[in-house]
Amino acid sequence: MNLFFAPYLRGMSDREVEQLAQMMIFEFSQQAVARGGQAIFSDINLYWEVPKHFADVPAIGPGGEYTGLPYSDYAEEAQKFVWALFDVYMKGDASGRPFFFPKPLVHITEKFFNTPGHQEFLRHLCQVASEKGTPYFVFDRGDTAKISQCCRLSFKLEASDLADATSPWKMRYCALQNGTVNLPRLAYVAEGDDAALFAKLTDVMELVAQSHLEKRVFIEKLLAIGENGPLAMLTMKQDGESYLRLHKATFLVGMVGLNELVQYHCGQELHQSKAAMKLGLRITSHIKLVAEKLSAKHHLKFVLEQTPAESTAYRFAKLDLRYHSPQSGSVIKGDVKTGEVYYTNSTLLNVGAKINPVERVKNEGLFHPLIPAGSISHIWLGESQPSAESLANFVTKAFRQTQNDQLAFSPEFTSCNDCNKTSRGLAETCSFCGSTNVDGITRITGYFTKTSTWNKGKKGELTDRYRNSGAFDNKVKTLPNLKEVV
Ligand SMILES: [Zn+2]
Known part of the structure; x- marks a missing residue:
């Protein structure tokens, strides 16, 4: 998405790019077609690098016209835009709540780690992940190219799909x-x-x-x-x-x-x-x-x-x-x-098992290669706010050393219906004004919602969830690897 916007952003100032990023996220989080108070479920696929399958594709720009350049020429604008999107996610909405939609799915690939600026960008993402929980880290290892959506659904692009990429509007799956x-x-x-x-x-x-x-x-x-x-x-x-x-x-x-x-x-x-x-x-x-x-x-x-x-x-x-x-x-x-x-x-x-996050991601990841249309591991953060550095190391390690397909870090918030302020953690009363008219916010599964809308089963799960209060650097206990079993 950030790459497809890029040709339209050429020549714009940082301020203008930021303004557009904010406008886009605000508009996608409006309740245009409210269904139980939830904005339309939407996802955006984002890359720091220019993904291989779009690099040589002729870019479309203002007026819907071809610009005469391939998308690989728009890396700078695409990066500026994706950075600005996460600035907006970091601030949250007017009450400081995380944006529920559009869900930002960031693809982490081999090329990501070879693209200048990736360390700073990963730190930026992890800062947002720690503060607001918003980013999803989608791992595309080797030559895999995916489109991700919904709670965890993903389409691995086969040869015929990659041919579609030369006319991106065909990529309707x-x-x-x-x-x-x-x-x-x-x-x-x-x-x-x-x-x-x-x-x-x-x-x-x-x-x-x-x-x-x-x-x-x-x-x-x-x-x-x-x-x-x-x-x-x-x-x-x-x-x-x-x-x-x-x-x-x-x-x-x-x-x-x-x-x-x-x-x-x-x-x-x-x-x-x-x-x-x-x-x-x-x-x-x-x-x-x-x-x-x-x-x-x-x-x-x-x-x-x-x-x-x-x-x-x-x-x-x-x-x-x-x-x-x-x-x-x-x-x-x-x-x-x-x-x-x-x-x-x-x-x-088991969501309540006291397993450190490294072990959970590694062991849940053993199943992911068997599930081609999408998997995710959740790390429930609760009140704790790990440093951006430790999350960045964790994400890199998960990419390099596990088979896990996708990660999300989920903090919890209390949102006050009286004073409109948002605080970290789930509480019975507002820490600002003392009101008991509050609602909880966290991920129900692959997206954020208010906990008051949850069914009884999910409420039971919420009570049981083991919140990781650190231990992002622990060693991994050895469990069987896939080759041993299958
Ligand atoms: Zn309050």
């Missing part, structure tokens, strides 16, 4: 829905039998495929009505091709509660033993393998994504308490008495 497998339920039904567990998993994946096929047929029917139908916008053909390129669509397969499946099946949670981690990795590999087989069988791209599961983790836990008790009661997280129950999201480790 979508995922139609995510069919999520309730993993712990499979363990209750399998009753400790390995073969039964994997067989059930294969069966339920076919059900996911069927649900996608039905949805696709339904969407195709709506699209066939063309400009008189409800999806008129998606059928417009400004560049000769439908805006929605259904042949490029991916069909997501998600998972919830790997940790609880493993806990029920082998008696230990993922972080508690090598055997538990191995089982978790075997399960995830199996899902990936079956998804590939189903793709070939049904001629659709089924790809794994960690389900964000704001509501699914709660819904599955509630349903299993009703239909699979007492088994489910032994592993479900949260508090059954208050109804604040949940399953651990996707392939994450």
